[in-house]
Amino acid sequence: MDLRRLNYFVVLAEELHFRRAAERLHIAQPGLSQQIKVLEREVGATLLERSTGGVTLTQAGQVLLDEGTSLLQEVNRVTERVRAAAAGRTGLLRIVHSRSLAEGLPDELVRTFKHNHPDAEIAVESAWTSRNVAMLRSGEADAAFLRLPLVGSDDLQVLALGATELVVALPASHPLTARRTLHFADLRGAEILSWPREQAPGYYDQIQLTVWGDEPPTPVATEPDPEHLLAAVAQGVGLCIMDSQRAHKLRPRGVVLRRFTRPALTGDFGVAWNPNRRSPLLDAFEAHCRAHMAQVP
Incomplete structure (x- = not known):
């Protein structure tokens, strides 16, 4: 079933009038009528009773309106989640920090990022710096607040904080x-x-x-x-x-x-990440940290 035609039908079923529905959809009325006929052939049922005063839904049409409305809402929800994930607004971000950095700026950066990304899941744990580096390399962590300087870590990107x-x-x-x-x-x-x-x-x-x-x-x-x-x-x-x-x-x-x-x-101290293990949410977190540093005198 074509989702575009389903949307046409739902709008028409809400208006029960071809002209008003066509105006809402910004398409020509004959084109709307043709698309509804194609949809009826696809589902194998008459969906509308047409008259000079407008249209009424058949029993099959009422079922399609109820189910189609739910389906379109679900499609919109999925689409929004996909777009949010691509934009770095959702997903899982695993952050580790050195135990000596449990307070202060790292905690502030995580809290403000959580506030700005309420739909994202942020998991935070602590370990010592060398363990944090190992977690970045293995993919167990996405970002790490750790003590500097690092030794033998040219494979990681580091932002001094x-x-x-x-x-x-x-x-x-x-x-x-x-x-x-x-x-x-x-x-x-x-x-x-x-x-x-x-x-x-x-x-x-x-x-x-x-x-x-x-x-x-x-x-x-x-x-x-x-x-x-x-x-x-x-x-x-x-x-x-x-x-x-x-x-x-x-x-x-x-x-x-x-x-x-x-x-x-x-x-x-600073924050580090593995450039070979990027994600939109990590990109957003990096931008968040860099934006903070840009405001530091």
């Missing part, structure tokens, strides 16, 4: 808590806790080089996530450097936070 302040988490009994702010040199000789280097090697090495130069310490212990790092600090095992927002949110009793001054210590 900014930097977050890093602070020192100290046991409450540590002598350095007597100072309001710290310098890099204050950490020399201290017992250091850290996350495993393989979680974010570029980020790890950058912090080590910035704070300790050519003589980086060997951590007395490593923990895979911020919660366990801070718990070890609270137990007096050592001190650690971590993201300020995350540290303030998770800080347990027995931990004191101190900032670096002259200079402050920051950690870069």
Whole structure:
């Protein structure tokens, strides 16, 4: 059944008048009459009773009106969904973020994108940077917020988004808590806790080089996530450097936070995607992130 002819019939059935229906459809009245006759031959039934005063529906015509209206509505719905998917308004977008980036700009970008794309499904999870990179390569994730710089990731596209302040988490009994702010040199000789280097090697090495130069310490212990790092600090095992927002949110009793001054210590971050695994929705998310950066002074 030709959907165009079905639409002609539905309009005619609503108007019950050939001239008015033809005007609504912006076609000539004889052409409309001819198309209805073709439709009747297609379905093998008389759909209309014609008279000088207009037309009335036969029983078969009423059935076709009811079913045809539903069919056209479904076709319109499917068409709109296809167009929305092609325009990046629907679909599934899988976003991963490094655990140290659970708050701040990444969260804001995801929230505003969800608001602007209410028909899209946005799945968010967290992992460390190297795992996020692996997920981009395997297709398990579409976009990833991660710590920079990346190591050996020329196959990915990266948009730098900014930097977050890093602070020192100290046991409450540590002598350095007597100072309001710290310098890099204050950490020399201290017992250091850290996350495993393989979680974010570029980020790890950058912090080590910035704070300790050519003589980086060997951590007395490593923990895979911020919660366990801070718990070890609270137990007096050592001190650690971590993201300020995350540290303030998770800080347990027995931990004191101190900032670096002259200079402050920051950690870069960005969003990355695999150029070989594109989708209209990912294109829209990339445009969303770039539009935000274009507004940053």
